[in-house]
Amino acid sequence: MKELESLHTLARTEEGEVLWVTYKLxxxxxxxxxxxYFEGLGEERGIRLGDLCGSRAIGEALLxxxxxxxxxxxxxxxxxxxxx
Numbered sequence: 001m002k003e004l005e006s007l008h009t010l011a012r013t014e015e016g017e018v019l020w021v022t023y024k025l026x027x028x029x030x031x032x033x034x035x036x037y038f039e040g041l042g043e044e045r046g047i048r049l050g051d052l053c054g055s056r057a058i059g060e061a062l063l064x065x066x067x068x069x070x071x072x073x074x075x076x077x078x079x080x081x082x083x084x
Contacts, residue, residue, distance in 0.1 A: 001028045001050070002026065003024050003025070003026055003035075004024075004026065004032075004056070004059075005024070005025040005063065006022060006024045006025070007022075007064065007067040008020060008022050008023070008039070008067070009023070009067045010070075011070040019038055020040065021036065021037070021038060021072065022038075023035070023036050023066050024036075024063075025056075025059050025063045027059075030054075031050065031054060032052060032053040032055070032056060033049050033050035033051055033053075033059075034048075034049055034059070034063055035047070035049075036071065036072070036073045036076050046073045047073045047076050047077060049076065049077065049080055052080065066080075
């Protein structure tokens with residue numbers, strides 16, 4: 001799996017804590033997916049969803065929407081199908 005692009009955003013918890021969230025566009029065998037995790041906690045505490053898109057342009061648009069909407073790892077699997 002190859003990392004092509006990454007975006008970062010700040011999100012706040014309900015308690016007001018600031019979280020730095022990383023979103024990465026991944027490519028494997030011509031298909032594109034995303035990885036989302038909290039910076040400092042490591043990728044193993046995030047979520048990786050592969051094989052979501054057949055084109056890089058759609059994958060980049062998806063990555064931008066996720067980061068712009070500050071989608072957190074815990075909610076990504078539920079929300080991803082609404083934006084794909």
